[in-house]
Amino acid sequence: MSFIQANGYPIYCNELAYAALNEYLASNKYSSIFIIVDTHSNEFCLPNFLSNLATETTIEIVEFDSGESSKNIETCVEIWKVLTELGADRKSLIINVGGGVVTDLGGFVASTFKRGIDFINVPTTLLAMVDASVGGKNGVDLGHLKNQIGVINVPKIVLIDTSYLETLPQNEMRSGLAEMLKHGLIYDKKYWEKFLDLNLIDFADFDDLILKSIEIKNNIVLKDPTENGIRKALNFGHTLGHAIEGYFLESETKTTLLHGEAIAAGMILEAHVSMAKNLISSDEYFQIKSGIKNIFDDIIFEENDLSPILDLLIHDKKNEYGSIQFVLLDGIGNIKINQTVENELIENAFKDYKS
Template identity: 65%
Template sequence: MNAIQANNYQIVFNENSFEYLSQILIPTNYSKAIILVDEHTNEYCLPSFISNIATKVEIEIIEIEAGEGVKNIATCIELWETLIELGADRKSIILNLGGGVITDLGGFVACTFKRGIDFINIPTTLLSMVDASIGGKNGIDLGKLKNQIGIIKEPKAVLINSSFLSTLPAKEMRSGLAEMLKHGLIFDKTYWDKFKNISNLNTDDLDDLIKQSIVIKNTIVSQDLTENGIRKSLNFGHTLGHAIESYFLENEEKTTLLHGEAIAVGMILESYISLELNLLTKEEYAEIKYIITDIFEKIDFNNSDIEKIIELLIFDKKNEFGKVQFALLNGIGNIKIDQIVDNSLIYKAFNDYKRV
């Protein structure tokens, strides 16, 4: 499978990824390589990863807890201090082996340590392969508010090895599908159509779908790295989805949602808003709602939940001049950015979702 050229780095696949890494990790390039893992990737992914690395560069391993709860400044401080203790310098490199939390957090730590060192993303979840590891966004949460602190800087490389997916629970695989569905909805109806018979897909199909999804995101990001225009299209489903994710994360009475689970709800809600604004047909909305709810379980919301979720929208990092900005579908495969939506329409969207 051929590599994809991003702005300033390559996205390399499967059998070629370890050879490419070996070409990068040479002593004249780097003094030390630090592999950042969580407790899960340390157990399930690190052994095979280490066995395939051919380098004379000194390797150190740092393990952190798994989960969104560690994606904060306290963990960054611990990691910066650990890097100092390990003797990391300006010529060190961080290898982020894990899901979206590891790539977001590890990238941010690398970008800020000694004013910036190189990093490589090696995503191990479907979500991080098709979304989090691609595009140069690195960051952490502020309290329960998602991705409030961060920097845009591209990695040295992204290495995609689908063999890591064999370690994932089904729930995590579904979470990654949300971003793939989004890529079809905002950019490519033909790609979206491939998910209509998802039960018939095999492993080879998945590899192709992963690559197509990455091509879509990379095509968008390459035109607009700093999100001043077309990159905003990638926020479809995320304005409400992130608010839902944050609310369920901070509320002890709620079961924490995976990112893709929250985004799946956000896509249905924002598709309904697109329908109400005459950007989608009833048939298109019904199709979107059916396919997403066939993959993802329904989430229950009461009126108090909805009010608090809407209150969280004001903290969305995409807001401008105090206005909440939505990216809405303009037919399947097209997007309309910078849309202001009245709260009454958001309430209507939630009421429609309740009828799933």
């Protein structure tokens, strides 16, 4: 792994990462550095990061509670207050060290504090490396509505250090795999097929799979940075997946899902809709369903869950002119964007998911 040029910023990987960071800091005279972490990345990742950091600039650590439930404007307000109290100015730098919640929220905090200050992202989860590292999306949830408040604003640098993956529990690694599977389904059939039997993957080469996933997302974003066209492909599995994730987050009787767990279910459901619209074959659908279910546990949906999940679709940020917009597969490795889907097809997809 080495270097990828994203839209307006470089992504440095593994052996190049910290040398590039320290060279950047030496060339840019920041008044202070604020490292934003959550409780998990503070404990398990920050010591390694600080040991590789070489700068004379004053450093402050800002921590918030781990988890999607912290990804809200209230957390941002608390961080803005801390930055103000500690004297952050327009020449301060924020470095976000953590998973997708940290980089999404930290990027939003930086992009809005004093009308915007520089930030660097250091994703420490597989999900954040292959998804949040590319594209410049920053933001927070509005209640149980995912990513409703935010901006597109790119970091100065992204650093990928795959040694941080050793700090992750198995379910967090699986969560990241969901986005890698998505990249294959929407862009590269051969890449998708590499994950059909995890026993055949040589995890000594897993860094190359991560790099490939980052490259796929980057290739899409470079063509459409502001998501007016082909970048919408990256939303496959997310229309229903985000609704499921938000519903389980808000419900007092459900166990909160990891992002990748919800997206995995969303991809199966939206693949079923693709089949119902004759965009993929039944054999392709079965391969997708069985391939994903071999990695992810089934989510238990009760009869009374479907209606509130469908209600959440109304608030999906991808909707246009009051119409719910889906990304559907047009054969494995290809997509159709801006597709409308009848509720009956969604209901049938849920029925098949449970079978």
